[in-house]
Amino acid sequence: MQSETKSHVDQVKSPSGFPVAVLRFDGDIASTSKDAVLGAYQALPKETTKLILLDFTGVDYINSSGIALVIQLLIEATNSGQKVCAFGLSAHFNKVFTMVGITKYAGLFPTQAEALAAF
Amino acid sequence: MSEPISTKVEVRLPTRMGYEKVAMSTAASVAKLMGFPDERIEDLKTAVAEACINAIEHGNRLNEGLSVGVVLQAGADELEVKVIDDGTGIKKQPAAPDIDRKMHGEEDPRGMGMFLIQALVDEVEWVAGADGKSSYVRLVIRLDKEAQ
Numbered sequence: 001m002q003s004e005t006k007s008h009v010d011q012v013k014s015p016s017g018f019p020v021a022v023l024r025f026d027g028d029i030a031s032t033s034k035d036a037v038l039g040a041y042q043a044l045p046k047e048t049t050k051l052i053l054l055d056f057t058g059v060d061y062i063n064s065s066g067i068a069l070v071i072q073l074l075i076e077a078t079n080s081g082q083k084v085c086a087f088g089l090s091a092h093f094n095k096v097f098t099m100v101g102i103t104k105y106a107g108l109f110p111t112q113a114e115a116l117a118a119f
Numbered sequence: 120m121s122e123p124i125s126t127k128v129e130v131r132l133p134t135r136m137g138y139e140k141v142a143m144s145t146a147a148s149v150a151k152l153m154g155f156p157d158e159r160i161e162d163l164k165t166a167v168a169e170a171c172i173n174a175i176e177h178g179n180r181l182n183e184g185l186s187v188g189v190v191l192q193a194g195a196d197e198l199e200v201k202v203i204d205d206g207t208g209i210k211k212q213p214a215a216p217d218i219d220r221k222m223h224g225e226e227d228p229r230g231m232g233m234f235l236i237q238a239l240v241d242e243v244e245w246v247a248g249a250d251g252k253s254s255y256v257r258l259v260i261r262l263d264k265e266a267q
Contacts, residue, residue, distance in 0.1 A: 030136070030137070031136060032136070032137075061140065061168075063139070063165075063168055063169065063172060063232075064169055064172070064229065064230075064231040064232040064235060065172070065229060067231060068227075068228040068229040068230075068231070069228075071218070071221055071222070071228040072228050074222065075221070075222055075224070075228070078222060090161070091158070091161075092158070092161035092162070092165070096165065096235065099235070099238055100216055100218060100231055100234070100235075101216070101217075101218025101219075102218065104218055104219075105218070105222060
């Protein structure tokens with residue numbers, strides 16, 4: 001019933017020339033999305049990946065279990081000295097992420113270009 | 120004097136994760152017919168989805184032999200949604216989530232559903248069934264919230 005979450009990683013550079021891993025999600029983000037969210041993140045090499053962007057452009061539905069997966073990703077990233085930003089959330093999920101406090105640990109931006117400029 | 124306008128829509132969901140989206144879509148359709156703005160419809164969708172997830176996971180404890188009832192009552196200027204399960208109801212409401220405690224491993228990253236429901240609708244109450252089951256959560260979202 002839940003649409004399967006797909007994810008893939010693109011490697012880009014910030015305007016300052018730093019390498020950035022972009023995790024692009026597509027589909028619902030719910031309790032069934034662990035592999036697509038945490039699995040994709042954990043497959044990134046920690047030694048060389050210091051800046052991470054989460055792309056929610058292709059995501060229509062995120063529930064509290066999905067938000068919990070994003071928080072788990074942020075915990076691991078913080079413990080590994082990585083910086084995380086996100087973009088592409090709808091206005092509603094921008095509000096929800098702000099309400100639960102995620103903005104304290106990950107900047108939210110409307111577009112990839114604006115998010116990259118923050119690195 | 121004209122009769123008050125009231126319309127009831129009922130949906131019965133299987134106790135299976137993902138089917139909360141059926142209730143969410145139904146609630147969104149009713150709210151759209153009532154003239155709610157898109158922003159409030161998005162609030163309602165998340166609140167209804169979280170109420171159904173709680174009913175599936177905690178109320179019915181994922182028992183697929185049970186179902187979740189969703190009753191939407193559209194009034195003239197408000198929409199009431201009841202989500203009914205076969206659980207005993209909640210004993211006490213969890214504390215509001217604390218992102219710092221979550222980030223430091225002092226609090227489960229999950230457990231935000233009830234907080235989101237409370238934050239996104241105008242009124243909410245959790246009612247334990249008198250017979251130890253048929254508990255429900257009742258949500259109300261008002262059409263004129265912006266004017267209040």
